[in-house]
Amino acid sequence: MRLSVKSSSISGSLTLAIDAKAKKMKSEGMDVVGFGAGEPDFDTPSFIKEAAKEALDRGMTRYTPVAGIAELKEAICHKFKEDNGLDYKPSQIIVSNGAKHSLYNAFQAILNPGDEVIIPSPYWLSYPELVRLADGVPVFVETREEDDFKLKPESLKKAITPKTKALVINSPNNPCGCVYERAELQAIAEIAVENQLFVVSDEVYEAMVYDGLQHISIASLGPEIKDLTIVVNGVSKTYAMTGWRIGYAAAHEDVVKVMSNVQSHTTSNPNSIAQYASLAALTGHKDEVKAMVDEFDKRRKYMVERINSIPGLSCRMPKGAFYVMMNISQVIGKTYKGRRIEGSLSFADALLDAQMVAVVPGVAFGADNFVRLSYAVSLDNIKKGLDRIEAFVRELEG
Ligand SMILES: Cc1ncc(COP(=O)(O)O)c(C=O)c1O
Numbered sequence: 001m002r003l004s005v006k007s008s009s010i011s012g013s014l015t016l017a018i019d020a021k022a023k024k025m026k027s028e029g030m031d032v033v034g035f036g037a038g039e040p041d042f043d044t045p046s047f048i049k050e051a052a053k054e055a056l057d058r059g060m061t062r063y064t065p066v067a068g069i070a071e072l073k074e075a076i077c078h079k080f081k082e083d084n085g086l087d088y089k090p091s092q093i094i095v096s097n098g099a100k101h102s103l104y105n106a107f108q109a110i111l112n113p114g115d116e117v118i119i120p121s122p123y124w125l126s127y128p129e130l131v132r133l134a135d136g137v138p139v140f141v142e143t144r145e146e147d148d149f150k151l152k153p154e155s156l157k158k159a160i161t162p163k164t165k166a167l168v169i170n171s172p173n174n175p176c177g178c179v180y181e182r183a184e185l186q187a188i189a190e191i192a193v194e195n196q197l198f199v200v201s202d203e204v205y206e207a208m209v210y211d212g213l214q215h216i217s218i219a220s221l222g223p224e225i226k227d228l229t230i231v232v233n234g235v236s237k238t239y240a241m242t243g244w245r246i247g248y249a250a251a252h253e254d255v256v257k258v259m260s261n262v263q264s265h266t267t268s269n270p271n272s273i274a275q276y277a278s279l280a281a282l283t284g285h286k287d288e289v290k291a292m293v294d295e296f297d298k299r300r301k302y303m304v305e306r307i308n309s310i311p312g313l314s315c316r317m318p319k320g321a322f323y324v325m326m327n328i329s330q331v332i333g334k335t336y337k338g339r340r341i342e343g344s345l346s347f348a349d350a351l352l353d354a355q356m357v358a359v360v361p362g363v364a365f366g367a368d369n370f371v372r373l374s375y376a377v378s379l380d381n382i383k384k385g386l387d388r389i390e391a392f393v394r395e396l397e398g
Contacts, residue, residue, distance in 0.1 A: 010129050014364040018348060022358035033385035034358040035373040038174070039242040042275075045288040048239060052281030055273050064269040067260045068095030068248070072275050075282040076248050082207070084217040087224070088250045094259050095278075097270045099204045099234035099247030100126060105259040106230045106249060107134035107166075110198050115165035118198075120151040122325070122367035124174045124202070136165070140366055145327065147389045148316060149176035153187040160191075166198035169218055172205035175372040176325055177318020177366045179209055185218045188224040199229040204247070205239040205321040207289055210297050213319055219250075227252050238289055239281040244274040280330035280395070296322050299375040299382055307373075312393050322376045325362065329369040334396040341396065343368040353394075 019036045026032045067073070073090040080086040096102040103126070111117070113135040117129050121140040128138035141159045143149045156167070169188065171180040172278030180188075192199050199218055206215045219229035233246030249259065269275075300317075303324055307315045312330045334341050336350045346360035348371055351357050375382060 002051060002379045006132070006135070010132060013081075013125060014361070017357055018360055022352065023354070025356065030356055032352075032356045032358060033376060033377075033381050033388065035385055036358050036360050037374040037376040039239060039376060040240040040292060041376045041378065042240040042288070042292050044239060044241050044244070045281075045284075047284055048277050048281045052273050053279040055276035060272050060276055061265070062272065064272050064275060066264045066269050067093065067277070069272075069275050070268065071371040072279045072282075075279050078249060079282050080231070082084070084231075085220045086146070086217060086250070089253075091253050092256050093248060093250050093390070094256050094263065095246060095248045095270055095275060096240055096263060097247070097267055098128075098236060098245045099202065099232050101245075101263075101267070102232045102247040102271075103127075103130050103200065103202065104133065105249075105262050106200050106232065106255075107131055107136060108262045109255055109258040110166055110230075112165075113137040114163060116161060116163045118156065118159050118164060118167040118169075118197075120149075120168070122149060122175055122362065122365035123168070124170060124369070125364050127168050137163070139164070143176075144150065145316060146326075148178045148319075149173065149325070149345070150178050150180060150184060151188065153191060156188060156191055160195055164195065164197060166200055167192060167391070168200045168202065170202040172209055172215065172320025174205065174321050175323050175360070175362070175367075177316075177321050177323050179213050179215065179320040180218075181213075182216050182221075184392070185216055186221055189218055192228055193224045197228065199225065201229050201231050203231060203233045205236050208322055209320045210293075211319060213296050230255060235278045235281050238291065240288075241277070241281065242256055244271070244277060246270055246274050246278040246367055268360070296375060299377070299379055300324070302379065303373065303375050303382055303386070308394055310386075310390045310394060312396070313389070322374055324373045324375065325367070325370045326359070327370055331393060332369065334398040336396055347371060351389065351392050355392045357385050357388045357392070
């Protein structure tokens with residue numbers, strides 16, 4: 001078939017493939033422990049659901065302005081001011097169908113064919129594909145576990161070419177769990193300003209930071225970097241609203257105008273009811289958010305301690321989001337009942353078959369010595385899953 005070469009080269013999500021295999025095993029009655037979750041295991045707070053019901057009853061069922069209803073954009077401006085010290089006008093805000101859609105619009109708005117986008121690796125697997133969909137070229141810059149997987153200014157400088165157009169910063173980070181501190185962001189911002197690079201700053205895990213750390217938006221570090229930054233955020237993770245599909249972006253007015261034009265011809269406005277629910281989420285109390293983050297924190301500590309007690313496995317203490325990158329390099333090359341562990345994919349596959357535990361192979365994020373475990377899973381299941389991982393590793397030979 002004469003399909004689009006560009007679109008045909010985009011790979012499907014590997015994380016979803018592992019998830020599908022685990023779900024199939026579950027549906028066949030197997031007791032699978034899934035560490036693949038990319039979403040909170042909590043329900044959307046009830047006052048948010050009530051706001052959606054009210055919006056339905058009030059008949060808010062028609063098209064809205066493409067970039068979102070005025071009240072929601074005002075609430076987003078207020079959120080940026082309160083939480084991030086950022087001043088935006090409503091004309092600098094666009095609401096989309098999830099943060100993923102905001103990212104899609106952002107790359108469509110800024111990239112010309114062949115433009116390079118620097119992506120620190122390990123990376124969230126949609127960035128390279130979103131860049132390619134906009135005819136850009138992803139350029140990966142390796143980070144090191146010893147540096148908590150954070151991009152170093154020297155490595156960033158080395159990766160810049162005359163074609164570099166933008167840089168992706170994701171803090172708190174999926175999959176690594178690292179959180180950039182002010183001075184680290186300042187150093188990156190200086191390089192971005194010096195080279196006039198756009199910064200796509202994905203801040204969807206903003207609410208999930210631990211150990212007293214504070215989330216900093218790179219856009220808040222001065223007027224020049226603010227003009228170059230497209231801040232992406234959303235309600236999915238913070239308010240356990242992944243299915244509602246509301247994300248948003250803030251940027252220079254010229255960028256937002258182009259993003260809105262792109263959106264006007266693809267999806268028009270995001271779902272009207274979900275916009276009213278998001279308005280309630282952003283303006284309401286944060287009791288459930290706090291309870292959820294406290295629970296994640298407990299699970300994080302338990303998971304990290306357990307992993308580091310298993311001979312052959314190790315991990316760093318993540319400072320944000322809800323993922324742990326488990327280092328499996330010491331068991332690569334060993335065998336499980338005659339099956340050689342070649343890398344993260346064969347580790348994940350053998351673990352699922354042998355112990356019915358689903359993890360995400362790091363190769364999906366450009367890190368084959370690691371697998372990602374999500375702690376958006378109950379503590380009981382975390383305990384059960386880690387018992388099984390321990391049993392699996394003890395049985396490896398070689
Ligand atoms: C780093 C990162 N950015 C963006 C998203 C997308 O979020 P949304 O549900 O708002 O599209 C995810 C979801 O997994 C993510 O991990």
